[in-house]
Amino acid sequence: MYWDNLNNSSPPKDIMAGHEELDIRELAQIFDADNRDVYLSLYVDLSDKEHDKNIKRRMRAISAALAGRDHKQNLKEAVEKALAAIDSLESKGRAAAVFIHLEDEFLRCASLAATVDTMMILDASPYILPLARFEDEYEQFLLILIDGQHAEVHHVEDARGQQVAEASHTSLGRHKSGGWSQMRYQRIREGVVQKFYDKVVEQVDGILREHGDMRIIIAGPGSAKQQFQDRMSKRSKELVIAIENVDMDMIGTDSLISQFTELAKQEEGEREGQDIDRLRKELLSGTLAMTGIHDVLDAAEHGRIETLLVLEGHQQPGLKCEPCNAYMRKAGQKCPECGGAGNEVELMNEAVEAAIRISAHVEFTDHLLLKDLGGLAAILRW
Numbered sequence: 001m002y003w004d005n006l007n008n009s010s011p012p013k014d015i016m017a018g019h020e021e022l023d024i025r026e027l028a029q030i031f032d033a034d035n036r037d038v039y040l041s042l043y044v045d046l047s048d049k050e051h052d053k054n055i056k057r058r059m060r061a062i063s064a065a066l067a068g069r070d071h072k073q074n075l076k077e078a079v080e081k082a083l084a085a086i087d088s089l090e091s092k093g094r095a096a097a098v099f100i101h102l103e104d105e106f107l108r109c110a111s112l113a114a115t116v117d118t119m120m121i122l123d124a125s126p127y128i129l130p131l132a133r134f135e136d137e138y139e140q141f142l143l144i145l146i147d148g149q150h151a152e153v154h155h156v157e158d159a160r161g162q163q164v165a166e167a168s169h170t171s172l173g174r175h176k177s178g179g180w181s182q183m184r185y186q187r188i189r190e191g192v193v194q195k196f197y198d199k200v201v202e203q204v205d206g207i208l209r210e211h212g213d214m215r216i217i218i219a220g221p222g223s224a225k226q227q228f229q230d231r232m233s234k235r236s237k238e239l240v241i242a243i244e245n246v247d248m249d250m251i252g253t254d255s256l257i258s259q260f261t262e263l264a265k266q267e268e269g270e271r272e273g274q275d276i277d278r279l280r281k282e283l284l285s286g287t288l289a290m291t292g293i294h295d296v297l298d299a300a301e302h303g304r305i306e307t308l309l310v311l312e313g314h315q316q317p318g319l320k321c322e323p324c325n326a327y328m329r330k331a332g333q334k335c336p337e338c339g340g341a342g343n344e345v346e347l348m349n350e351a352v353e354a355a356i357r358i359s360a361h362v363e364f365t366d367h368l369l370l371k372d373l374g375g376l377a378a379i380l381r382w
Contacts, residue, residue, distance in 0.1 A: 022110045024131050025212065027099060028356040030106075031125035035322040035343055037066075040078045041127035042098045044086060045118045052083055058120055074102040075122070085109040099126040124322050129349040132356065136364045141215040141241075141264045142207065143257060144200070145248055148193060148224045151200045155207065156257055156264075197231040204236055212359070215267065217260050219244040241267050275307055275363050279379055288380040291373045293318070293347050297327055299378055300354035307379040308355040312366040314375035316347040351376055 032038050044051050059079045063072045082098040085107060089096060093111030100107045121127040143154040208214070216239045218225045225243050232240075242263060246256065282289035288306075290299045293316060299305050319328040319342030321335035327350065328335065328342050335342055355362050355378075370377060 022097065022099075022108055022131060024128055024135055025356055025359075027108070027126040027128050027131070028353045031322055033322065035124055035340075037122045037124055037343065038102045039123055039126050040075070040082065040098075040100050040102060041119075041121040041123070042079070042082050042100075043112075043116050043119045043130060044096045044098070045116060046086075046093070046095055048118065051118060054118065055079060055083065055120065062120065062122055071102075078102045081107060082109070097131065123345065124320075124343050125353065127346070127349055128356075129346065129352055132352045132362050133364050136362055137268070139215065139264065139268060140211070141217060141260075142204065143260050144204065144216065144218045144220075144228070145246075145253070145256065146200065146218065146220045146224050146228050147222060147248065149196075151196075151228075152253070153200065153203055153207065154253070154257060155211070156261060193227075194231065197228050200228065201232050201236070205233055208236060208239075213239055215264060216240045217242045217244065217263065219246045219248075219256065219260065221245065221247055272363055272365055272367075275309060275379065276365065276367050276369060278307075279309060279377055280369060282379060283377075288382070290378045290380055291376065293329070293351065293374075293376055294327060296351055296376055296378045297347075297354055299380060300351065300358060300360070301325065303358045304380045304382060305355050305358060305360040305378045306381040307361045307363055308351060309363045309365055309370055309377045309379070310348060310352065311370040311375035312364050314348055314370075316375065318345055318347040318350075319343065320345045320350060348376065 030039070042055070044055065048054065056079065059075060063075050066072050066075065078100050082100050085098055085100075086096045086109060089109065089111050095112035095116040096109065097112055097116075098107070098109045116130065140155065140157045143156055145152045145154070204216070213235075216236060218229060218240060225245070229237065229240060229243065242260075244260070244263075248256075251259075279289055283291075290296050290305075296305070296308070300308075316329075319331070319333060320326070321328075321338065321340055321342045323340075324335050324337035326335050326337050326342070327345075327347065329347075333342070334340065352362055360378075
């Protein structure tokens with residue numbers, strides 16, 4: 001791995017990013033089977049007016065460490081493509097992230113909503129640790145605004161909401177004397193409303209299938225909120241963290257999104273405390289907890305991790321043999337499986353990647369318990 005932080009500091013501690021087109025689960029699955037450093041990960045502080053010049057200067061430093069003219073040329077072309085991709089972003093944030101393969105067409109790029117130290121990493125897989133921190137601190141959620149006749153579903157990321165689904169039904173109007181019987185009218189009306197709720201449920205489940213599990217907040221006036229929750233699938237019901245009574249005619253959508261973003265952040269803080277308490281309990285009982293980088297990575301390999309806890313800012317360099325999926329901690333150490341040389345990797349990033357691949361929750365914390373445990377611990381499923 002070739003790591004170059006252009007500000008000569010540790011990996012960013014204050015990433016507050018909104019990624020528009022980056023799928024962290026996709027990035028976590030990718031690696032070069034031949035153990036070659038072919039994935040360039042580039043984080044750019046766009047407030048730096050000379051970022052192009054500084055990146056190219058650092059590119060030359062990394063290029064000097066590469067063997068072979070072809071590799072150097074591929075790196076140069078990849079950096080040029082990455083910078084062009086940043087320039088073409090429709091919405092320019094305060095920073096940007098780009099992941100690009102040196103030898104094929106793979107390229108992912110998105111704007112970031114907050115400043116991040118510029119860094120360039122060349123490795124056998126994308127470097128996703130900063131994005132994972134964002135996923136933890138600014139977890140996306142669904143805000144469902146609903147009354148008896150209309151519903152809006154907003155996918156909220158980084159305090160910015162995007163309406164992704166909408167449903168409504170037309171009122172049957174008032175029941176008139178001499179028309180339908182009151183009982184028949186009520187049955188028909190209830191059927192219309194239930195179909196309306198089921199349509200929204202179907203939309204919500206589709207969003208979860210596409211984007212993965214996320215917290216859900218239901219808000220609106222009257223009894224529609226609870227009636228809708230009763231119709232939700234078992235999976236989506238388990239993701240509901242709040243049901244709030246609001247007058248949607250009196251409060252604008254943007255204000256509601258801002259209000260419930262704070263609620264989601266508060267819930268995230270409470271979850272971190274619960275995870276720490278559970279980790280301590282499992283450590284004392286000696287059952288469903290794991291510490292130490294190699295044991296944690298082994299648990300991830302077997303799909304055992306439910307929650308991975310990572311100490312903020314902690315780094316642990318090591319080596320990895322990609323073909324054997326084997327890790328070594330000491331420089332010069334050979335792969336225990338094939339005897340080959342491993343690539344330099346950041347083991348915290350490897351642990352986060354492994355956890356994301358098995359859909360484990362990743363929690364970043366500065367709690368003293370994680371410092372005492374060496375920066376990494378896992379709560380196990382079994």
